[in-house]
Amino acid sequence: MRPIRASAILRIAHPAIASMGGVAMLWALPAAAQRAARFDIPAQNLATALDSFARQANVQLLYPYPVAAARRSAALRGEMPVRAALDRLLHGSGLEVARFGERTVTLRAAPVRKAKPAPAPRPPAQRKPAAPPAAPEAPVAEExxxxxxxxxxxxxxxxxxxxxxxxxxxxxxxxxxxxxxxxxxxxxxxxxxxxxxxxxxxxxxxxxxxxxxxxxxxxxxxxxxxxxxxxxxxxxxxxxxxxxxxxxxxxxxxxxxxxxxxxxxxxxxxxxxxxGLADPGYTLSATSGSFGYARIDGFAGIRLTPELGVSLGGLYRRADGLRDPGYTGDRGGQIRAGIDYDDGRARLSFNVKRLDDRVVLYLPVPLRLDDRGTVRGIPGFDPLRNTLAGPDNVAVAFETPSGPRLFDLSQGTRSRITFYTLSGRYAFDAATALEVKARLRTGSTLRNGLFPVGRPMGGDDYLASVRSQLAAAYPALAVVRIRYADGGEAFQPASNGNGLVASANLLSVAMPMREFVIDARLTHSFDRWGHHEFAAGATHDDARLDFDRAMGTVLLDIRGQARRLDVIALDGNGNQIGALTDNGFTRYGSLFDNAVLRSSNLAFYLADEWKIAPHWRVDLGMRWEHVGIGGRMEPAAPIDLGDSATLADNAVLTGTGTFTPIRRRFSGWSGTAGVNFTPSRHAGLFARLTRIARLPSATEFTSTPNRTDEAIVPIVMAEAGLILHHRSWNLSAVAFRTRFKRLPFTDYRFDPQTNAYLNRTSIADTATLGLELAGHVELAGPLALDMQATLQDPRYRNFSYTELVSGQPVSRDATGNRLIRVPRLSLSATPSLKLFAGRLRLDMELVHHSERFADIANTQRLPAFSLINVNANAKLTGHSTLALHITNLTNTLGLTEGNPRLGAFDTGGTGSRYFFARPEFGRTARMVLSLAF
Missing domain, CATH: 2.170.130.10 (TonB-dependent receptor, plug domain)
Structure with a gap:
């Protein structure tokens, strides 16, 4: 028997299964059989008729193609129950229903029944009572x-x-x-x-x-x-x-x-x-949030004919920001329009998506350790709501050799991208098909952010740290003062409630990019020593990226919506004789990059799904990929702009006007082998071994085109899993081991003393052993529980590096240390309650992450934390729903990362009372009203 053929999957959400996320198929639901639909299917080849039936009934239909292709169907027109319509379509066709589910229907060849000879007459016997019919097997959810x-x-x-x-x-x-x-x-x-x-x-x-x-x-x-x-x-x-x-x-x-x-x-x-072909209908939702969040989502899908559909959808959103920057942080949206054709044998799809959106880039915030080592907020700064970004840095001019360059922090991450996607599939017969997908992406991304560096410190301590630098430049120096750059008033401890200051980088990166990717895949099924589903494919990608990066370093006070500060030098008479800063900048041009990058990738892959026995499958795959990285970069050199009244312009990095070419080539093989044993349709076991060649990325050569530490990184990954389904529960358990070899780790650290980045690289290995668990159980009555957990032990191997201590090189060994920012245990448990016949569902998500470390030396500890999130979903009418989403209900201060600008290798631990880190957002609430027709 040839493999069954799947028509396009036509999915419409159904209230009966709204309580189970991730479920794609429920068997033997009476509602599916009784649901009515309107059919308009002319008399034609049965295979084509079945494809049309699947689209019009909004189900996935699996059937043996050779049997259907050899038959013709009668016409089917009118509105009727889906099951009754299918029975009429199959009458006399040689096919019958093997399984009828809410979203998936499976057909099989009907057995040929031979007429049995009439039995010889028997004497009448006393009839026994008929045994009661066996209870049907409870439906079991499968994906x-x-x-x-x-x-x-x-x-x-x-x-x-x-x-x-x-x-x-x-x-x-x-x-x-x-x-x-x-x-x-x-x-x-x-x-x-x-x-x-x-x-x-x-x-x-x-x-x-x-x-x-x-x-x-x-x-x-x-x-x-x-x-x-x-x-x-x-x-x-x-x-x-x-x-x-x-x-x-x-x-x-x-x-x-x-x-x-x-x-x-x-x-x-x-x-x-x-x-519009697979999901016809209309949806519209409006969202309002507690942080000035307002959003509209919509979709319209229209099936013009049984084979042709169109669609239009997208979003628009406006929000102040999850942390308050003092301006509209997030604004914009996207829109997508598409057209789809599918006649059962040929499928063609084209859509255009336009993204025009800007969002705030949130970065680490200032924090402190109390006397017991507990992480706390700093007076004058709420770590759950505040951000250093603010109006004072929305429109700031960088001084450059070619004149001022405007920096606008309110742009955040601004993306203006258009995607054109074309895909098609043609089935030559029941066994062979060709599928081609292509996408063109054009547009640009601007990323403006305020990146804090170093650590917060008291104003007097900061002045002491820069006094010698000012004294060398201005011999008549007698007094050093701090004042606000915008108004000139003196900075005092009472000015911001804590008397703290910190350095920060105003960084702008402009990245216009054009990319074209195409993937072609030929699939073929055949029988030889079992059944094979074979695929051979090729992928090509061509990308051009312009990379323009500029940065200036400023001095800020520590407060929500921080303000820039100036440090001035006074003589004995109180007259200003110079300044460390200019308009708050301690250094203009503290970073400069100008590069044009080209990347060309070509990959070939083969894969085979081999069913060697009724309960056994073997999956094999291999990939060869080649990347050519080209382009050019402009080296930078410091220039003194000549303003003797400030030190901020003494070493402005700018381009030299000459360009260094970038020419690198890498290629490698990857392979995988997996085996699956399915003792029943409710249980599966598998094991897999994968070896991967990770190729370098183009932007790794932006600043250092001739670097020699970049090479192919071999990765070995092993996994074994168990999947179980029951009528009232399911469980997935997967054990894994991951090993990276010869991976470059770069310590990219900003030095506040020189206002410049320093970097060093070490080649090392990593190894991780872990276990993933996910499950769902229906408890008593309306109660249910979803759980997932990841337990892992990620470690560095063969990791050593050298650092300077008091001017002397000292060797360090990080072998055995835990990977940065990865918790040993991540746990999520979501009990849910369904009320009023499932019309109201209440979920409470309990999340816990164990402690992590912010650096490779494991000196800066990020404490364990737990969060509570609440979701409520109510079905108001047959077409409308209302949802409430609350995140971080208890306003937990949970840290996800430290401050990478302080260094990845060793941040110096928690010896300082003040530090920067990026925490979870404070409590937020959103309400969503949705309509669907």
Whole structure:
């Protein structure tokens, strides 16, 4: 028998399953059979008719293609129950219903029944009472997964040889994530830092020691949103927003991600979008939040014919900011328009998405340690609500050799990006298909931020630290004073409530980028020593990135919405004879980069899903990839702008006018092998071994084109898992081990004394052993419980470095230390209560993270913390819902990271009373009213 063929998945959320996030299929639900739909299917080939039926009934239909392709169907027109319509369509076709679910229907060839000879007459016998019919087996929830596989034929998650997390539209609505990164907190094995705001966050998976999205790929409909998620200052989440056009999310944890997707050893997260063909209908939602948050989301999908649909959707959002910057922090949105065609054999889709949005980039805030070593806020600064960013730094001029350059902090992370996506699939027959996907991305991203450096210190202590520098420049110096740059009033301890000051960098990075990526995949199924689903594909990416980075260092007071300070030198008569600063700047041009980068990637991959026996599967895959990195960079040199009244312009970094070429080439092989044993459709066990070659990223050569410490990093990942489904509970348990070798670690530290960055690099290994758990259980009555946990032991191996102590080199050994910022234990438990026949659902999410360290030396401890989040969802009518989302209900002060500008290797521990770190946001509340038709 040929493999069954899956028509397009047509999904519409249903109240009966709204209480179970991540469930894609429920068997034998009477509501599905009785639900009515309108059909208009002419007499034609049965395979084509079944595809049309699936679209019009809003179900996924699996059937043996050769049987259907050899038959013709009768016409089917009118409104009728879905099951009755299917029975009419199948009458006399040789097919019958094997399984009828709410969203998925499976057909099989009907057995040929031979007529039995009439039995010989028997004497009448006393009839025994008929035995009562056997009770039907209770339905068991199963997930159908298509991401991260060689073939598009759906498989239940129990049949997979890797771990997957599926988040459907109902779960997205229930949780109401504030950002893309916030959504990933629902994925076991992921450590997510979403404290940067709606963009520019960090994600780590399974002990992988790299930040941003350098090891976790974000996809949209199976194609990378950005081919290289590890580009400096250009995280993938900066150019992606969640909105009403997202139908579901499928996250592959480890497994075969690195075979099918670039830069994805830790996993791939696929955002599957809604279409007018698969998801016709209209949705509209309005959100109001406690921090000036206002947002509108909408989607309209129209099926023009059974084979053609159009859609339009997007969002617009405006907010003051999760921390108050004194101006509108977040403003903008995105819109997507698409058209889709699917006749059952040929499928074609085209959509355009435009993102025009700006969001605040939140950075570490000042904190203190009390006498017992407990982290506290500083008087005059609320660490849950305040930020150093403020109106005083919204419009500031940098002095440069070519004149002033305006810096606007209110721009934050500003993305103006357009995506054009075209995809198509053609089935040559039941066994062979060609699929091609392509995306063009144009536009630019501007990232302006205020980055605190060093540590907060008292004003007098700061003056003492710079007095010798001023005395050398101005011999007549008698007194040093601090005053505000905007008004000239003296800075006193009472000025900001704490008397503290700190240095900060006003950093601006402009990154215009054009990228084209195309993926072509040929799939073929055949029978030889079992059944094979084979795929061969190629991916090509071509990107051009302009990188323009400029920075100035300023002195600020410590307060919410900090103000710039000037340090002036006075003679014995009280006359100003000079200044350390100018308009608050201690150094203009403390960083400069100008580069043009080109990256060209070519990858070939092969994969085979081999069903060797009824309960056994073997999955094999390999990938070869080559990257060519080219371009040019302009070296920088310091220039004295010649203003003798200040030291701020004595060493302004600027371009030399000459360019150094960048020419680097890397290539490597990756491979994976997995095995799955499925003793029943309710249970699955798997094991997998993956070896990955991680290639360097283009922006690693922005400032140092001739660096020799960048090379291919070999990664070995092993995992083994168990997946169980029961009618009232399910469980996923995955053990993993991750090993990185020869990975460069760079200590990129800003020195407040010289107002310049210093860096050093050490090559080291890492190893992580861990366990991921996820489960759901229906408790007594209306109670249910969802839980997930990640327990891991991430360690550095073969890590040594040298640092200067009192001018002498001292060797340090970090072998055995824990990876920075990764907790040993992350735990989430969400009890839920469904009331009024499921029309009201209340969730309370309890989150706990164990202690972490902010540096490789493990000297700065980030304490353990716990959070409580609350979600309430009420179905008002058949078309409207109301949701309430409250995060950090108890206003917990939980630190997610320290201050990277203080150094990654050794921050000096907690010897100082004051320090910078980035905490979770304070309590927020949002209310969402949604309409769906």
């Amino acid at each position: 159908i997964v298509v991401t991260g596989r060689a073939a598009s034929t759906p498989l239940a998650d129990t049949e997979l040889s890797y771990a997957v997390t599926r988040i459907d539209a109902d779960a997205l609505a229930r949780r109401g994530p504030l950002s893309t990164a916030d959504l990933f907190k629902q994925i076991p094995g992921f450590w997510v830092e979403s404290t940067g705001g709606e963009a520019s966050n960090n994600v780590r998976s399974r002990g992988i020691p790299t930040d941003g999205y350098s090891s976790v790929a974000l996809l949209e409909d199976g194609l990378p949103i950005q081919y290289d998620g590890g580009l400096g200052y250009l995280n993938t989440d900066q150019i992606h927003r969640l909105d009403a056009t997202v139908a579901r999310v499928e996250a592959v944890r480890g497994g075969p991600s690195a075979i099918f997707t670039p830069n994805a050893p830790g996993g791939s997260i696929n955002f599957v979008t809604r279409t």
